[in-house]
Structures are given as structure tokens and as C-alpha cells.
Amino acid sequence: MFPVFSSTISTSLSSPPPPASLKRQLSNVDTDTIEVEGLRHARIKLKARHYKTPEFASEVFEILRLLHVPYFHATDILPRDLTIRRVSGALTNAVFFVSFPSTKRTCTVLLRVYGPSSGSLISRPRELHALHILSSKYHIGPRIYGTFENGRIEEYFESTTLVAQDIRDPQISQWIGARMAEFHSVDIDVVEGESWELGATKNVRSWLAPARDILVLPSLPEDIKRELDLDDFCLAWDRYSRWLCKVDDVHSGSKRVFAHNDAQYGNLLRLKHPKEGANDHRQIIVVDFEYAAPNPASYDIANHFHEWTANYHSDKPHLLDASRYPTLDERRNFYLAYLRHTYFSTKEHQHIASSDAELESVIAKLDRQVQVWSPASHASWALWAIVQARDDLENDNRTPEFDYIGYARCRMAGFLRELKQLGVL
Structure with a gap:
């Protein structure tokens, strides 16, 4: 099928996907996601508004460990060691820089928590597929380390x-x-x-x-x-x-x-x-x-x-x-x-x-x-x-x-x- 610019508008819309399960399974990894996208998936849902709480830091810590994010699964790191800083200006999602200091370097990743209405706007599987192609084939954009129930962990650029x-x-x-x-x-x-x-x-x-x-x-x-x-x-x-x-x-x-x-x-x-x-x-x-x-x-x-x-x-x-x-x-x-x-x-x-x-x-x-x-x-x-x-x-x-x-x-x-x-x- 060739792309065309339609001269009419259809108001039909398929139902959006059901909300992700709220159940936390901290020790489990979604193997279906690994098979589809080559990405690990942690069954944890974050509440972005609580990002200043110790509970939020603990959940982020678990996600980083489950996704095997480089440097963040060292045995000597604790949730309280994380520094979580919210980035202003993101309208669709809540975006955070997550880092921890070490003797050799400060390791940082980008944490993206999807907005509550973004599921009606964006196909996340399609987005992840595009990100994978862009980063792996064209070296455009950040590496995706993995996903969780309502977001993902990305490569951080010192910028x-x-x-x-x-x-x-x-x-x-x-x-x-x-x-x-x-x-x-x-x-x-x-x-x-x-x-x-x-x-x-x-x-x-x-x-x-x-x-x-x-x-x-x-x-x-x-x-x-x-x-x-x-x-x-x-x-x-x-x-x-x-x-x-x-x-x-x-x-x-x-x-x-x-x-x-x-x-x-x-x-x-x-x-x-x-x-x-x-x-x-x-x-x-x-x-x-x-x-x-x-x-x-x-x-x-x-x-x-x-x-x-x-x-x-x-x-x-x-x-x-x-x-x-x-x-x-x-x-x-x-x-x-x-x-x-x-x-x-x-x-x-x-x-x-x-x-x-x-x-x-x-x-x-x-x-x-x-x-x-x-x-x-x-x-x-x-x-x-x-x-x-x-x-x-x-x-x-x-x-x-x-x-x-x-x-x-x-x-x-x-x-x-x-x-x-x-x-x-």
C-alpha cells in the first residue's frame, strides 16, 4: 500500500490497550517482551508524582537491577545512594535523571515514566521498535536498556x-x-x-x-x-x-x-x-x-x-x-x-x-x-x-x-x- 494523504477523516478508533497491571512482581521478568523487542521488562509501575519519596527510589532501584542496567546492579549500591532529578519541559512523560556517585565515575541513566493519557496517543510497541531500529542500524538516538510497566530506562548523554x-x-x-x-x-x-x-x-x-x-x-x-x-x-x-x-x-x-x-x-x-x-x-x-x-x-x-x-x-x-x-x-x-x-x-x-x-x-x-x-x-x-x-x-x-x-x-x-x-x- 502506498502512503496517501486522505481527503476525509474517519472518526473510528480501536479501543486503547487495557492499563498495565498494578501487581508488582519484583523477581519476575517479562520474557514475552524480551522475545519481541530484545528488551528486558520489569513488572513494576511507578508513580511519578512520588519521585521525592524513599519508596520511589526503592522501586527505581529494583527496576535498574532487574533490567541489568550497566553499573547499577553492583552489589554495593543501595536505594539511598541514588540521586533522582526531574527534568522540566517534558509534556507527554515525566523524565528523570537517575545517577549514583562512585569512586571512578558518576553513572547516570534517563528514566521515562509515561504520561497517564499517552496510551491514547502513542503505540508503545511501535515506538520501541522504531527506537531499536534507529539506535542499532542508524546510530540515532539513545540505547534502550529495558522497560517497566509504565515507562523505560534509556541511555544518558552528558549534555x-x-x-x-x-x-x-x-x-x-x-x-x-x-x-x-x-x-x-x-x-x-x-x-x-x-x-x-x-x-x-x-x-x-x-x-x-x-x-x-x-x-x-x-x-x-x-x-x-x-x-x-x-x-x-x-x-x-x-x-x-x-x-x-x-x-x-x-x-x-x-x-x-x-x-x-x-x-x-x-x-x-x-x-x-x-x-x-x-x-x-x-x-x-x-x-x-x-x-x-x-x-x-x-x-x-x-x-x-x-x-x-x-x-x-x-x-x-x-x-x-x-x-x-x-x-x-x-x-x-x-x-x-x-x-x-x-x-x-x-x-x-x-x-x-x-x-x-x-x-x-x-x-x-x-x-x-x-x-x-x-x-x-x-x-x-x-x-x-x-x-x-x-x-x-x-x-x-x-x-x-x-x-x-x-x-x-x-x-x-x-x-x-x-x-x-x-x-x-
Whole structure:
């Protein structure tokens, strides 16, 4: 089956997998998981909100030992020796750095506890499969040491996480463009098999039904329900899809690639000690591949540019500031680095560098395709945010850690605004 961008939206959705068992079997390892993914699995479920308690440290300690994580199963280590530090900025999951000091080195791993609503958004078996392929075949992303009932243990990179201002730095932006181009060189069929669908289409179709369920919850005000009306959204999305089929150009920047789809600054690391002799852009490490999927290259770039408008560490982290969207010069700086490292550098496209005029033409066409696919990013994240709000709405949490509904409203407004700018509405 060839990938297509559907002009219609299906509201059907298969039931999400049942919640993982709460039963703790500390001495047992899930052999089925080992057989499927080559990963050990510990039957322990963590409660991320309790990460400051001794009980949480003890459970993490057991997971590390059961998964045979290097250095962490030494006999002289005790739970109280662990240092557990929460990483801010992760929206889908709770992320922690777990380390212990020793006489020779400080050993650290990354602990990822899945968010309570993420099962409606992400296929964890598919994600683990993709991570395994990316790390083992393409040396992209972290090694996965193993999983537990609601999370996993990953390789830690000695690095600093980029902040909102970093991705605006011209040099760092070039490095990100080069890294994205390398990511886009991954063979889709190797990761996904021969039958795959664009993530932009699949996510909207898959997340629509659970989003509808959440918008009927009584704790959500009626005016916000009207603002996020999904019947109106479907009409706009259907019209956009039909228009997109006419303007989508796989030869001018919308080539189908295996895309990251979440290149926000919190998922971009800068190595503290880059490998000697490596190209400068290799000091940027991309992590968090939960939403990685086939998509147009222009969609992935458009999604990254939207992240220029976000600051998840501000006093209103759910709001995007459209005035911070990259200018044409800033986009061009990114495009030049991307094109130097992407499929345009292959023999069939080497002629584009024969003149400045030809290069500018390629950049202009790529920029247009980024504009074309830009609303799809807003649409996906609007539905995502509604689904993510389930836990807070069901528990009537008036002071959530992140205002997902506010984020959904911002993204939905962006979707409709850009459709009007493109002349679709």
C-alpha cells in the first residue's frame, strides 16, 4: 500500500490497550517482551508524582537491577545512594535523571515514566521498535536498556538541553537543520515496513475520537467546548485535505521521509564533550522519538519552526507567540544547512548548486511547502493537547502543571488562522 494523504477523516478508533497491571512482581521478568523487542521488562509501575519519596527510589532501584542496567546492579549500591532529578519541559512523560556517585565515575541513566493519557496517543510497541531500529542500524538516538510497566530506562548523554533562545542562534539552527536532514535519510520501509501512512493523517484520525470523549466532560466550560468544536474542525480539516492534494509537491521539499515530528528545544541536546574529529553539527543530539513517523520533510520543518514561538519555561508555557516565528532570513539559514545534508546532495540533485539562482529557487519552493504543511502541525497538536487534558479534567484539577486545554485553544486558533492566510477558508 502506498502512503496517501486522505481527503476525509474517519472518526473510528480501536479501543486503547487495557492499563498495565498494578501487581508488582519484583523477581519476575517479562520474557514475552524480551522475545519481541530484545528488551528486558520489569513488572513494576511507578508513580511519578512520588519521585521525592524513599519508596520511589526503592522501586527505581529494583527496576535498574532487574533490567541489568550497566553499573547499577553492583552489589554495593543501595536505594539511598541514588540521586533522582526531574527534568522540566517534558509534556507527554515525566523524565528523570537517575545517577549514583562512585569512586571512578558518576553513572547516570534517563528514566521515562509515561504520561497517564499517552496510551491514547502513542503505540508503545511501535515506538520501541522504531527506537531499536534507529539506535542499532542508524546510530540515532539513545540505547534502550529495558522497560517497566509504565515507562523505560534509556541511555544518558552528558549534555545540556537546549532552551528556547538556543534554537534562534544562527549557528545552532544550522546544526539542527543538518541533523534533521540526517534523520530524514532513514529508510522509511526499514522502520515501518512496506505499508505505512503519513503521521499527519494518521494522528488526526486516531486522536479525534478520544478528543471527542474529553470535550463532553462536565468539568470543561461550555464556551471552551464551543471554541474547540470538533465538527467545525472536521469540516475545516476536510477542506484543507482536498486543497493539500492539489498543492503538495514531493519534488519541492515534501518528499516523504521518516520524520521526528517533535523537534522542540526540549528534545534537542548539546553534547558537553563532542567526539573528537566529528562534524560540528554532531554535537546536537535528537531525543524523544515518540511521535516519529513518515511525513513530508516540509511538515517536520514546519513543526520545528512553530517551536520557535514556544517557551515552555515561561509563566504562560501553553501560549505560542507568533511574533517569534522565524523570519525569511532565519528560515533560509536553516534551509541552507538542511539542503547541504539532505537528499538534494545526491547525484540527481547536485545540479542545484550550479548557480545561485537555482539554489534560491529550491529554497523558495521548500519554503512554500513548509507553509503548505504548517497548518497540519497545529491540527495534530490541538487534538493531542485535548487528549492530554483528560487526567486533569476527570480529576477537576484547577491548577494543572501544564494548561493543555489552553494549549489546544492556541493551536486550534493557529490552524484556522493559517488556513485563512492560505486561502483555504
